[in-house]
Amino acid sequence: MSEGTDAYVEEQAKHRELGLTDYEYGLIVEKLGRTPGDVELAMFSLLWSEHCAYKHSRKLLRRLPTEGERVVMGPGENAGAVDVGNGYAVAFKVESHNHPSAVEPFQGAATGVGGILRDVFAIGARPIAILDSLRFGELDSVRSRHLLDGAVRGIGHYGNSIGVATVGGEVYFEEPYEHNCLVNAMCVGLARTEDMVRAAAAGVGNSVVLMGATTGRDGIGGASVLASAELGDGDEAKRPTVQVGDPFEESKVLECCLELLEKGLLVSLQDLGAAGLTSSAAEMASAGGVGIDIDVATVPLREPDMEPFEIMVSESQERMLAVVEPERVDEVRAVCDKWETGSAEIGVVTDTGLIKIFRGAETVGEMPVEALVDGCPLYDIEPAEPEGWIYGNRETLAPSADPEATLLALLSAPSIASKRWVFEQYDSLVGSRTVRRPESADAAVLQLPEAANAIAVSIDGNGRRVACDPYAGTVEAVLECAQNLACVGAEPLGLTNCLNFGNPEKPTPAWQLDRAVTGLADACNALGVTVVGGNVSLYNEGPDGPIYPTPVVSMVGELPDPSLVAGLGFASEGDAIGLVGPFEPNLAGSELAKQRGELDHGLPQSEVAAVAAACTAVRDAVRTGRLASAHDISDGGLAVALAESAIAAGLGCRIDLQPLRERGCTPEEALFGEGPGGFLLSGPRAELDALGAVHLGEVGGTTVEIAAGDRSIVAGLGTLADAWHSLGSRLDG
């Protein structure tokens, strides 16, 4: 084909439509030694998309610490896993489904949950918990309420129906997410370590079996079209690229896969997610250093006459791919029949190092596995720090508001207010492991009778603070996660993350990503926490620019005795209240600064080692069972943390913040300033003194009374609770 001919121009247009650059197209031609056919071009375009190839982030991610004593499976597998003792491992992963949710929130969020569940049971772990990290525009936007409502219903629909408890999460409302909401779903699973399985195809001559749902035209091109480009006009037309979830089918596939693994019938297992059969087959072959032949004519279809390329790239949900020894295929299919789910032998493992696609006898594609999976060029990003605050400011609270009105404004801020309206739509109990339900402690606590202990899980990431300072904000997200675990007495075993950023080809999002990954690496190294997996979601932008850079960080920790876990609510009249940790409250990047329209570039840097030491001290104290409550000081500062502990208990408190004044804080900073490292504890005075806690006051009465120099708050519990519980009436009203 020569330049200038019609055919050449047409081919050019096609690869660009599929998201490949001219340079990348040239590389594909070079690697194949010819121009790619339709099937091949479709497959390359998906596997070389940002979503699958991490082409703008892979180099940065090499900074993260990925090796640790407790790691059973690290990055590169379907999910990370850590050893929890007694021959058991806990698997976990978080993944984004942002763009599908922005286009169709119910199905987008539902299939986000479905996808992350498959990642976890693909390694042989039974899913035991779901958590979600959600971001929307401000609540006064009709679009945001629509997206919130749809996403929450979608998560509930899938998680409730499949019988996995949704035990925690977080929701923030900020203007920069108005067009591009974030839906990050996390799944935690439990496996006997010896039953776990990897995704590497092995054994030349073994059969490749496709299980679960039939393959249809839904979700074609999701990974390249939706996940790897900015949202913009015409998103409605992208609805057909959003998949439709069927939790009943997934429930059958889940039980079927776990039974197959328990019976030792599978050589390897992989879920079909983004890029469908294309990525599953290519990644299995790549991991095993083998080739795979697939005959698309043997794939059970939802509708007739699908083209080979459609079959290869379809993102129809609830499908799994397994490698099975030929003599065991009948047994495998019998188990699939028992669970009333589909199974078909669609291919065979070869020693060619090629992915060959056939339609019956006809060859419709033939590509080296290496070129598909590892051939995509990795790009260096070109970061440049912006001059100042690039996002907007909107004043919703007058600086003259008195401290009590300010506290009420903070408690009723949608990002801080109780998310009961959200979590009551989720089954948080199924599985009988949930020791701490949502909002009763800083982390979800799940008992593991199998391992004779318990785990705690937290998911955190305040995008606004990361926007102020991507490095410091990301360090804080890791610290907050560690603090939340410490509050329930848990020691971190591993960390996973989902990096939600704007377009990495632009200098500012590139700079945000670069600084955030460095912050993540530094914080993990300082805390001695291993990164066992992660996910990257780039191109999160709308017409007004990038989202707040949002690294969502999740940790799983272990605790020996769940019966000793403190809650976040005060427990008894007369208990002492104390502050532990290197807390230096500052208004920069705070919820108060947001409400006053005073957000600006820059955050104070954290004393990571001191926070780590405080986490250890608090964790050990909680494990004795002698603390009455433990709560980390987060959004809205100390006044909000005190109000939350009081509301949860129905018990007031009398507090004097003079000790913070003596650290040099202004009254406002002491009341509403934010920053990492602060723990609010209550219990016997002697216990708090032994921890070196700064004494702040006592639990008691029906009012929250806080003195901070010449500023003071006296507020009834009922008034505070009404403000904190105002989200539901604003959504339903």
Added chain:
Amino acid sequence: MIWGVLQFPGSCDERDALHACAAASGESHLIWHQERDLSHVDGIVVPGGFSYGDYLRAGALARFSPAMTTVAKFAAEGGPVLGICNGFQVLCEAGLLPGALLRNVELRFICKQVKLKAVGGEGDGERLSIPMKHGEGRYYAPPEQLDELEARGQVAYRYADGHNSNGSVRDIAGVRNEAGNVVGLMPHPEHAVDPLTGSTDGLQVFRALERFAA
């Protein structure tokens, strides 16, 4: 006593029920929905979940499962049968219990701890703290039928004041058949058998049926 817990494709709470039955009464086994022989158990639990996806109408398909034919016979012979949430819906669809379960009045799934009052039978008047979690749990029967049910003592559990979150008629959370050996309720006693996860009041719901075991 040995409980058998049915498992349909799409069941969710069958393992929880299995554990609860064992905690309450000593022994329990899972029963695959294709089984017809239930002679090895003394009581049956039809557990919660979304049998067959509940895409048609909750419980509408599961009632046709082979095991349900045997359950109907077992119930007619006076054996104890407990339907929880989706299991309650299945028993209503199968005609083993009166009434129907409609979508919650707020049209949303609700998961929360609620207070129940036991009505009639053992433990009459006791208050139980048990979680509810469902989207279609609004009990309904026509007024005349409700009058008859109440006259015959067939209301088994009511939501305490302020706890009827799904809009059930006359605060009804659970009902029994005339003989009393078949009970269905929307809240989940199997999630209230361990102080660590919130409450142990659910044990009574299982034990209240033990006297019907052969």
